[in-house]
Amino acid sequence: MEANVNTQKVSGEKPSLFGMITSPSLQFEKMRSNAPVWGAFFLMVVLGGIMGAIGTYLYSMDPAIVAKNKELGVEVPMAFTLGSGFVFAAIIFMFTFFISAALYKVLMMFMGNDTSYKKLLAIIVYSSIITVLGGIINMVLAWIFGGNGQEMYTGLGMLFASTGGVVHGIAKAFEVFAIWGLFVTGLGLHITAGLSKKQATILVVVFFIISLAFGAIGGFLGGLVPKM
Numbered sequence: 001m002e003a004n005v006n007t008q009k010v011s012g013e014k015p016s017l018f019g020m021i022t023s024p025s026l027q028f029e030k031m032r033s034n035a036p037v038w039g040a041f042f043l044m045v046v047l048g049g050i051m052g053a054i055g056t057y058l059y060s061m062d063p064a065i066v067a068k069n070k071e072l073g074v075e076v077p078m079a080f081t082l083g084s085g086f087v088f089a090a091i092i093f094m095f096t097f098f099i100s101a102a103l104y105k106v107l108m109m110f111m112g113n114d115t116s117y118k119k120l121l122a123i124i125v126y127s128s129i130i131t132v133l134g135g136i137i138n139m140v141l142a143w144i145f146g147g148n149g150q151e152m153y154t155g156l157g158m159l160f161a162s163t164g165g166v167v168h169g170i171a172k173a174f175e176v177f178a179i180w181g182l183f184v185t186g187l188g189l190h191i192t193a194g195l196s197k198k199q200a201t202i203l204v205v206v207f208f209i210i211s212l213a214f215g216a217i218g219g220f221l222g223g224l225v226p227k228m
Contacts, residue, residue, distance in 0.1 A: 015122075017043065020129050024184045027126065028191035035122040035192070044128050045093050051135045052089020053082045058142050058149035065148075093128075100124050100207075107203055108193065115193040123188035127181055134177020152177075169219020173211045182208055 015027040017040045059065060060081050069075065101121040108115060134154060141153045151158045155175030160168040186204035189195045195203070 015126060017126055017129055020126050020184060021133065024127075024187055025191060028123070028188045031119070031122060031126070031188070031192045035119045037118060037122040037125055040122070041097065041125050044097075044125055044132060045090050047132050047136075048093035048128075049086040049090035051132060051139060052092075053086040054139045054143075055089070055135075055149040056081055056085025058139065058147065062148035097121060097124055097128070103207075104189070104203065107206070108189075108195070111195065111199050113193060113195060113199075119192060123185060123192055127185040127188055130181035130184055131177050134175070134180075137177075164219065166216045166219045169215040169217070170212055171215075172219075173208070173215040178211070179208075 013030050014034055014036055015030040019027045057078075060076065098121070101117055101124050104120045104124070105115075105117050108120075134152070138152045138154060139149055141147070142149045142151075145153075147153075151161055152172065152175050154177060155172060157168060157172035157175070160171040182204050185207075186200040189200040189203060190197055193200075
């Protein structure tokens, strides 16, 4: 009887965005019957925008960029630097949420799962707190160590930064918070969306492979750009 009362209590509560860091399983249990998304969605978009603004600022303060702008006689207002970084990152976050949820929806349809798009969007949005936390930590570390915000101190990308190219792009995908975030997403697909552990693992692995592919493409294209 007591277990039944506790289950009903959990199912009636709202999931906590920041609870995803300490107790993701509990939050996903709550999300099975109550999956509010838009409040968390806009909060994560704002946090992503702030992260983008900080990253753009750090990049603009890179000595090579400062020297290049001085050589060209270009002076970019700080308000524009911060504003453009915020807007661009916020838009990227929104598109990433919507597209990721759509991809999961399509793949899960082939698995015979009819979880709603909105619930999948909620799983992705709430799980993203992990990667945003990682981004903020790395921005702080970049500020402390004089970095330009383009490399994640918690990943393998820095080890291959000097080589550049495809290898560097792939290495950047092996980042602690990104992998943690994928694991938490898989947990949500299992608990909230009702996939088996095997099915959830397959989807997470597919998305990780996609991230490797995008990393390789980004590294290849980045290698074509002349270094300053």
